[in-house]
Amino acid sequence: MFSAVESRRLYRQVADQIRSMIATGELAVGQRLPPERELAEKLAVSRPTIREALIVLEVEGLVHIRMGSGIYVARKHTVQPAQPEREPFEGPFELLQARSIIECAIAEEAAQRATSSHIAVLDENLQQMASVVNDTDAALEIDRAFHTAIAGIVGNAALIRFTGEIYDQRMTPYFEKLASHFEGPDSWSRAMEEHRAIRDAIAANDPAAAKQAMRTHLDRSQKRFSESFGEELFGEDEGGRAAARRNAKI
Amino acid sequence: MFSAVESRRLYRQVADQIRSMIATGELAVGQRLPPERELAEKLAVSRPTIREALIVLEVEGLVHIRMGSGIYVARKHTVQPAQPEREPFEGPFELLQARSIIECAIAEEAAQRATSSHIAVLDENLQQMASVVNDTDAALEIDRAFHTAIAGIVGNAALIRFTGEIYDQRMTPYFEKLASHFEGPDSWSRAMEEHRAIRDAIAANDPAAAKQAMRTHLDRSQKRFSESFGEELFGEDEGGRAAARRNAKI
DNA sequence: ATGGATGAATTGGTCAGGCCACTTGGCCAA
DNA sequence: TTGGCCAAGTGGCCTGACCAATTCATCCAT
Numbered sequence: 001m002f003s004a005v006e007s008r009r010l011y012r013q014v015a016d017q018i019r020s021m022i023a024t025g026e027l028a029v030g031q032r033l034p035p036e037r038e039l040a041e042k043l044a045v046s047r048p049t050i051r052e053a054l055i056v057l058e059v060e061g062l063v064h065i066r067m068g069s070g071i072y073v074a075r076k077h078t079v080q081p082a083q084p085e086r087e088p089f090e091g092p093f094e095l096l097q098a099r100s101i102i103e104c105a106i107a108e109e110a111a112q113r114a115t116s117s118h119i120a121v122l123d124e125n126l127q128q129m130a131s132v133v134n135d136t137d138a139a140l141e142i143d144r145a146f147h148t149a150i151a152g153i154v155g156n157a158a159l160i161r162f163t164g165e166i167y168d169q170r171m172t173p174y175f176e177k178l179a180s181h182f183e184g185p186d187s188w189s190r191a192m193e194e195h196r197a198i199r200d201a202i203a204a205n206d207p208a209a210a211k212q213a214m215r216t217h218l219d220r221s222q223k224r225f226s227e228s229f230g231e232e233l234f235g236e237d238e239g240g241r242a243a244a245r246r247n248a249k250i
Numbered sequence: 251m252f253s254a255v256e257s258r259r260l261y262r263q264v265a266d267q268i269r270s271m272i273a274t275g276e277l278a279v280g281q282r283l284p285p286e287r288e289l290a291e292k293l294a295v296s297r298p299t300i301r302e303a304l305i306v307l308e309v310e311g312l313v314h315i316r317m318g319s320g321i322y323v324a325r326k327h328t329v330q331p332a333q334p335e336r337e338p339f340e341g342p343f344e345l346l347q348a349r350s351i352i353e354c355a356i357a358e359e360a361a362q363r364a365t366s367s368h369i370a371v372l373d374e375n376l377q378q379m380a381s382v383v384n385d386t387d388a389a390l391e392i393d394r395a396f397h398t399a400i401a402g403i404v405g406n407a408a409l410i411r412f413t414g415e416i417y418d419q420r421m422t423p424y425f426e427k428l429a430s431h432f433e434g435p436d437s438w439s440r441a442m443e444e445h446r447a448i449r450d451a452i453a454a455n456d457p458a459a460a461k462q463a464m465r466t467h468l469d470r471s472q473k474r475f476s477e478s479f480g481e482e483l484f485g486e487d488e489g490g491r492a493a494a495r496r497n498a499k500i
Numbered sequence: 501a502t503g504g505a506t507g508a509a510t511t512g513g514t515c516a517g518g519c520c521a522c523t524t525g526g527c528c529a530a
Numbered sequence: 531t532t533g534g535c536c537a538a539g540t541g542g543c544c545t546g547a548c549c550a551a552t553t554c555a556t557c558c559a560t
Binding site for chain 4: 010011046047066068069
C-alpha cells in the first residue's frame with residue numbers, strides 16, 4: 001500500500017548516520033573522521049557514496065573537508081540536544097524580550113550617529129506606514145524595514161542582518177495565526193506613533209530617549225500581543241518558564 | 251605557500267555554474283535539467299563530479315532529484331531573488347562591533363539579575379579557562395561558553411541562542427586561519443583576566459561596570475586581532491578572498 | 501644537536517566504465 | 531477503451547584506478 005517511506009537513497013542514510021554520531025558527541029568537535037576509504041569499508045558502501053554523504057554534511061556545515069588532510073567535525077553549535085527535555089521553542093514573549101534588550105542598545109547607538117539623511121529614511125518609512133495600516137502584510141514589511149533602518153544608522157552590516165533575522169523569527173506559522181487576531185489598522189497606527197517617538201529621539205541625538213522610546217515600543221507590542229490572546233491560549237508566562245529552566249542549566 | 255584558500259574543488263565550480271544558470275532564469279522553474287550523462291559531457295567533467303554538484307544543489311533546495319525521472323529546478327528559488335547579491339560577509343571588525351553593542355547590553359541586563367548560582371557558573375568557567383590556555387580549540391569552546399553563560403543569566407533562551415550564533419560567525423575557515431596566528435596562551439590569559447573583570451562587575455550587580463567591562467574586553471579582542479592581522483598575511487589577492495568567501499558561505 | 505629540505509605515505513579529488521532499480525510512455529492484448 | 535506489459539531513459543551505486551594536496555618522518559647541512 002502506502003509503502004510510505006520513499007526508499008531513502010543510500011548516501012542520505014549514510015549522511016544521517018554520521019550526522020547522528022556528531023549530534024550525540026560520539027564524534028567530538030574538531031575530531032578527524034576516518035578516511036573515506038575506511039568509512040566505505042566499515043559502512044559497507046562504496047567510496048563515491050561516502051563522498052556524496054560527506055558533501056551533504058559539508059554543505060550543511062557539520063564537517064569541514066580539507067584536501068589531503070582529512071575530514072573534521074566542524075564547530076557548529078546550533079541546537080545541542082544536551083537538554084533531556086527539549087524546548088527548542090521560544091515563545092513570542094521571549095523573542096520580544098530579546099529584541100527589547102538588543103534593539104534598545106542599537107537605538108541608543110544610532111542616536112549618537114544619526115544624520116539628516118538617516119532621519120529622512122525613517123521619515124519616508126513613517127509615511128509608507130501611514131498609507132498601509134489597513135494592509136497587514138505590507139505593514140509588516142514596513143515595520144521590519146523601520147527596525148532594520150535603525151540598525152542601518154549604526155552602519156554595521158552584521159547588526160542589520162541580526163535585526164532582520166530576529167524580527168523574522170516571530171513569523172513561525174504558529175504565531176502568524178495568532179498575530180492575525182490582533183494586528184489591525186488600530187494596532188498598526190499605534191505602532192506607528194511609537195515609531196515616530198523613536199524617530200524623534202534619534203533625530204534629537206538623544207541616546208537615552210531613543211533607548212527608552214524603543215523599550216516602550218516593544219513593551220507595548222508585547223502588551224498588545226498578550227492582551228489579545230495570550231490569556232486565552234497561554235494561561236501563564238511562557239517565557240518565564242523556559243527562562244527559569246535555562247538558568248538552572250547554564 | 252599560503253594558498254590562502256583551498257583551491258576550489260571541481261564539483262563546487264560545477265555547482266556554482268548551474269546555480270547561476272538557475273538564478274539568471276536560464277533554467278526555468280520546474281524545468282528538467284539535461285541528464286547527468288549529458289551534463290557531464292557538456293561540462294567536460296565526469297559523471298560523479300556532476301552528481302556531487304547536483305547533490306550540493308539539492309541540499310541547498312535549488313533542484314529536486316527524482317529517481318528514474320530526472321532533475322528539476324525547484325520552486326523554492328522564487329523567494330531567493332529577493333536578495334540577489336547576497337554576500338553577507340562581514341569582516342571580523344564588523345562582527346566584533348556588533349557583538350560589542352549587543353553583548354554590552356546583555357551584560358548590563360545580566361548584572362541586574364545575577365544571583366550567587368549564576369556567579370558560580372561564571373567562576374567555574376574561569377577555572378576551566380585557566381586550565382586550557384594552551385589548547386586553542388578548548389579555549390574557544392570555553393570562551394564561547396562564558397559569553398553564552400552571561401546571556402543565560404538574563405534567562406532568555408533566544409538571547410542565548412543569538413549570542414552563540416554571533417560568536418560562531420567568526421569561525422569561517424578564513425578567519426580561523428587568521429586567528430590561529432594570534433591566539434595563544436598569552437592572548438587567552440589576557441582574555442581570561444578581562445572575563446574576570448566582567449564576572450566581578452556582574453557579581454557586584456553593577457550594570458554600568460558590567461557594560462564597561464564587556465566593552466573593554468571586546469575592544470581589546472579586536473585590538474589583539476588587528477595587531478597580528480596587519481603583520482602577518484594581508485598580501486592576498488582580492489579574488490582569492492572572494493572565492494574563499496563564497497566557499498565558506500555554505 | 502638543530503633546523504631546514506626531501507621524499508614516501510596518507511588522504512581527498514577526479515575519472516572511466518559498468519550494472520542495477522526506478523520511472524515513464526507507448527505498445528499490445530483483452 | 532482499458533489494463534497490463536515492456537523497453538528506453540534516467541538516476542543510484544559500485545569497482546578500480548590515477549592525480550593532487552597534505553603530512554610527517556627521515557636525512558643532510560650547518
